[in-house]
Amino acid sequence: MDRIDTIDSSASVPERLARAAKSSELLSAVWSLPPAQRLMFHHGMQVTDVEGDSTPGFDGNKEDAEKFISISSSEIARYQRLMYANGVKGSTRRLLIVLQGMDASGKGGIVRHVFSQGDPMGIHYHGFGKPTAEDLDHDFLWRVKRELPKPGWIAVFDRSHYEDVVMPHVYGTYPEDVWRARYDQINDFERELAASGCAILKIFLVVSQEEQKKHFLGRLDDPTKFWKFDISDLEARDRWDEYMFAWQEVFEKTSTAAAPWYLVPADNRWYSRAVVSELLRTTLKNMNMTWPPLEPEVDPDEVRRRLA
Amino acid sequence: MDRIDTIDSSASVPERLARAAKSSELLSAVWSLPPAQRLMFHHGMQVTDVEGDSTPGFDGNKEDAEKFISISSSEIARYQRLMYANGVKGSTRRLLIVLQGMDASGKGGIVRHVFSQGDPMGIHYHGFGKPTAEDLDHDFLWRVKRELPKPGWIAVFDRSHYEDVVMPHVYGTYPEDVWRARYDQINDFERELAASGCAILKIFLVVSQEEQKKHFLGRLDDPTKFWKFDISDLEARDRWDEYMFAWQEVFEKTSTAAAPWYLVPADNRWYSRAVVSELLRTTLKNMNMTWPPLEPEVDPDEVRRRLA
Numbered sequence: 001m002d003r004i005d006t007i008d009s010s011a012s013v014p015e016r017l018a019r020a021a022k023s024s025e026l027l028s029a030v031w032s033l034p035p036a037q038r039l040m041f042h043h044g045m046q047v048t049d050v051e052g053d054s055t056p057g058f059d060g061n062k063e064d065a066e067k068f069i070s071i072s073s074s075e076i077a078r079y080q081r082l083m084y085a086n087g088v089k090g091s092t093r094r095l096l097i098v099l100q101g102m103d104a105s106g107k108g109g110i111v112r113h114v115f116s117q118g119d120p121m122g123i124h125y126h127g128f129g130k131p132t133a134e135d136l137d138h139d140f141l142w143r144v145k146r147e148l149p150k151p152g153w154i155a156v157f158d159r160s161h162y163e164d165v166v167m168p169h170v171y172g173t174y175p176e177d178v179w180r181a182r183y184d185q186i187n188d189f190e191r192e193l194a195a196s197g198c199a200i201l202k203i204f205l206v207v208s209q210e211e212q213k214k215h216f217l218g219r220l221d222d223p224t225k226f227w228k229f230d231i232s233d234l235e236a237r238d239r240w241d242e243y244m245f246a247w248q249e250v251f252e253k254t255s256t257a258a259a260p261w262y263l264v265p266a267d268n269r270w271y272s273r274a275v276v277s278e279l280l281r282t283t284l285k286n287m288n289m290t291w292p293p294l295e296p297e298v299d300p301d302e303v304r305r306r307l308a
Numbered sequence: 309m310d311r312i313d314t315i316d317s318s319a320s321v322p323e324r325l326a327r328a329a330k331s332s333e334l335l336s337a338v339w340s341l342p343p344a345q346r347l348m349f350h351h352g353m354q355v356t357d358v359e360g361d362s363t364p365g366f367d368g369n370k371e372d373a374e375k376f377i378s379i380s381s382s383e384i385a386r387y388q389r390l391m392y393a394n395g396v397k398g399s400t401r402r403l404l405i406v407l408q409g410m411d412a413s414g415k416g417g418i419v420r421h422v423f424s425q426g427d428p429m430g431i432h433y434h435g436f437g438k439p440t441a442e443d444l445d446h447d448f449l450w451r452v453k454r455e456l457p458k459p460g461w462i463a464v465f466d467r468s469h470y471e472d473v474v475m476p477h478v479y480g481t482y483p484e485d486v487w488r489a490r491y492d493q494i495n496d497f498e499r500e501l502a503a504s505g506c507a508i509l510k511i512f513l514v515v516s517q518e519e520q521k522k523h524f525l526g527r528l529d530d531p532t533k534f535w536k537f538d539i540s541d542l543e544a545r546d547r548w549d550e551y552m553f554a555w556q557e558v559f560e561k562t563s564t565a566a567a568p569w570y571l572v573p574a575d576n577r578w579y580s581r582a583v584v585s586e587l588l589r590t591t592l593k594n595m596n597m598t599w600p601p602l603e604p605e606v607d608p609d610e611v612r613r614r615l616a
Contacts, residue, residue: 085535120464227394307524
C-alpha cells in the first residue's frame with residue numbers, strides 16, 4: 001500500500017527498470033499500480049467485466065514479468081524461511097492461498113512458478129476434488145480444516161470450500177437454503193482463521209473462453225498434456241455464464257477485509273504469475289517478521305564450554 | 309545398476325566431464341561408482357566406520373557436485389511431473405524418502421537443494437517431532453500412515469517411525485519387548501507399502517561429531533540460525549555412542565530389498581546432496597514411466613467439433 005507513492009507512473013517500464021539499481025527497486029519498477037489495489041474485489045466490480053487478456057497495472061512485457069518473478073520468488077523464499085523459523089519458535093503466523101478459476105486458468109502452473117525458489121519444508125499444496133464419502137459424512141469445512149497451514153507454513157488450496165457453494169449453485173445439487181447458509185459459515189470461519197494469525201489470499205484467475213479453448217485443444221495435441229484433459233471440463237464450459245453468476249455472488253458475499261478476493265486476468269500466464277507473486281511477496285513483507293532470538297535459557301558461553 | 313558398466317573409472321572427473329557432451333552424460337560423469345552400490349547398507353557394514361568427511365564414489369569437487377545437482381534436479385522435476393500425471397490417471401506409483409541422521413546432519417537443507425526445481429504440487433514434506441498425546445493414543449505407525457505419499461506424489465519424512473525404535477532403545481522409555489517388536493512391524497509395513505507401488509528410499513546422513521560441533525557453534529553466532537539451536541540437541545550429542553549402537557541395529561534389522569538403507573557421509577553438504585539427488589533420480593528413472601494416454605472414451609475430433 002505504501003509503495004504507490006514511490007511509483008513514478010509517468011515513466012515507462014524500461015525507464016523505470018533502467019533506473020532501478022537494486023533488485024529491491026526492480027520489484028516495484030514493473031508496476032504502474034500495485035496489483036493489490038487494482039485487482040482487489042470491491043463493490044460494483046463485475047467478474048464479467050474483467051478481460052482475461054488484459055494486464056492492468058503492469059505495462060511491461062513478458063520478459064519484464066519473468067525477470068520480476070525470478071527476483072520476487074527469491075524474496076518470497078527468504079520470507080518463507082523467516083516465517084518457518086518463527087513458527088518453530090511458537091509464532092502462529094501462517095498463510096493460506098486459495099486459488100480458484102475455471103479449468104485451464106493456470107492454477108497449477110502458478111504454484112510452480114511463484115514458489116520456484118521455495119522450500120518444500122514449509123509449503124503445503126492441496127487440491128480439492130469431488131468430496132469423498134468420508135468428506136460428505138462431515139460438515140463441508142471439515143476437509144478444509146484438515147489442510148490448513150501449520151504455524152510458519154504456507155498452504156496452497158487448488159480449489160477450496162468455495163466449490164461447496166458454487167457447485168450447488170450451478171447444478172442445484174443442494175437445497176438453496178443449505179448452500180446459501182454457507183456464505184456466513186465461510187465468513188465466520190475465515191475471520192477466526194485470520195484472527196488466529198493466518199493471512200488469507202483468495203485469488204480468482206479470470207481466463208477468457210477463447211483462451212480456455214486454446215488450452216483444451218492443446219491438451220488434445222500434446223502427449224505430455226493428455227493427462228490434463230478431462231471430458232467433464234467441457235460440461236463446466238457449457239455452463240460458463242452460470243458459473244460466472246455464481247462466482248460473482250461469491251465475491252459479493254465473501255470478499256472481506258480479513259480475506260479479500262483478487263480477480264486476476266490470466267490469459268497471459270506471465271501476468272497472472274507476476275500478480276500472484278507480488279500479492280504473496282507484499283503479504284509476507286507486511287508481516288514485518290524478524291529472526292527469532294535464542295531461547296532465554298540458553299547461555300551461549302556455557303554451551304561453547306560444554307562443546308569444547 | 310546398469311550404469312556401472314558405462315563408467316570409465318580410469319579417467320579423472322575433469323576428463324570425464326570434458327568428454328560428456330550432453331547433460332545426460334554429465335549426470336553419470338561425476339560418479340566413479342554409483343552411490344546406490346557404494347552406500348547401500350550390507351551385512352557387516354558398521355555405521356561407526358563411515359567417515360563423515362569422506363566422499364566415496366565421487367572424486368570431483370564442490371563445484372562439480374553443484375553442477376551435477378542442478379542438472380539432476382531438473383531431471384527429477386521432469387520425473388516428478390510424469391509420476392504426478394500418472395497418479396492423476398490412476399497409477400499408484402509414489403515415492404517415500406525417509407531422512408534420518410543426528411542433529412545438524414543436513415536433513416532440512418537436502419530437501420531444499422534436491423527439489424530446487426520441484427513443484428509443490430506433488431511433494432509432501434513432513435517432520436516428525438515428539439509424538440503428541442493423540443499420536444500416543446494410537447499404534448506408533450498411525451501418525452506415519454497419515455503422511456504417506458498419495459498416488460503420484462513424493463513424501464519426504466524428516467525423521468520417521470524409526471525414532472520410535474531408536475529413542476526407546478537409547479533412553480529406555482519403553483519396555484524392550486515393545487520396541488523390539490517394532491522391527492518386524494516396520495518391515496511388514498514397508499514391504500506392503502512397496503508392494504502397493506510406493507518406492508522407499510531410507511537415508512541416514514552420517515555427520516561427524518566434529519562437524520556437528522561446528523554447526524552448533526554456528527547456530528550460536530548467526531542470528532539467522534538462532535531458531536535452529538535447541539539445547540536438548542546437546543543431550544543427544546552426549547549419548548552419541550548409544551545412538552550409533554541403536555542405529556546400527558536398525559540398519560541390520562530393517563535394511564531390506566524392498567526398503568534398503570543408505571549410509572551417506574554428510575560433513576560435505578555438496579556430497580550428501582549430490583548422493584541423495586542421484587539416488588532419487590535413478591529411482592525415478594528406473595520406474596520407466598511414460599505419459600498417460602487420452603482416456604479411451606475421448607474422441608479428439610468430436611471434442612474439437614464441440615469446441616469449435
